[in-house]
Amino acid sequence: VQRATGIATGRNILATASDPNGLQLGSSWDVRGQIDFLTEETGFYQLCLDNQQNHFGFMQVYLNFGVYYEGFDAENKQLEERKELNNTLEAIEVSIRKLQLHIFHMWRFYNFARMRKGADSFLLESNHRYVSWWSMAQSCVIVLSGVLQLYFLKRLFNVQTTSSRQKC
Numbered sequence: 585v586q587r588a589t590g591i592a593t594g595r596n597i598l599a600t601a602s603d604p605n606g607l608q609l610g611s612s613w614d615v616r617g618q619i620d621f622l623t624e625e626t627g628f629y630q631l632c633l634d635n636q637q638n639h640f641g642f643m644q645v646y647l648n649f650g651v652y653y654e655g656f657d658a659e660n661k662q663l664e665e666r667k668e669l670n671n672t673l674e675a676i677e678v679s680i681r682k683l684q685l686h687i688f689h690m691w692r693f694y695n696f697a698r699m700r701k702g703a704d705s706f707l708l709e710s711n712h713r714y715v716s717w718w719s720m721a722q723s724c725v726i727v728l729s730g731v732l733q734l735y736f737l738k739r740l741f742n743v744q745t746t747s748s749r750q751k752c
Contacts, residue, residue: 597645598634603627646699650692 600611601619604627610619623629633645 598636600632600634602630602632604629606630646702648692648695648699650688 596613597617598611598613599617599619601609601621603609603623604625609621609623609629612619631647
């Protein structure tokens with residue numbers, strides 16, 4: 585779970601995972617957290633996100649789910665027995681499974697890197713908009729104060745010639 589916000593000092597988010605019975609399986613309180621858990625039960629798992637740290641701006645959350653099976657069925661026993669027989673086909677199959685697992689992990693790390701880059705880009709874009717709007721507002725205030733100063737200064741030195749009598 586990774587979160588990026590607009591104008592904020594803290595980017596932490598609390599993420600908790602619960603099983604179908606409502607028991608909490610794990611939690612993460614980090615900007616870029618990871619929750620790993622083993623499960624044997626099918627059903628609807630729940631992921632809750634809590635944003636108590638930051639109440640400003642809007643929020644963008646990246647989620648990346650990965651499921652992989654290790655030791656899933658009884659076929660593993662047969663695989664070990666075949667491995668003892670030094671079967672070439674089995675050695676190739678085991679190598680391919682290891683390669684698939686490594687590719688899956690590299691894909692996860694790639695997604696984490698992409699999420700980090702996206703979060704940083706989102707934060708920079710949000711800060712750029714914030715600074716641009718405030719700069720424009722301050723520039724308008726400066727120009728308006730200059731116009732008002734010129735108006736009052738001109739009014740201060742303005743000589744009124746309404747009467748024909750001279751004043752001493």
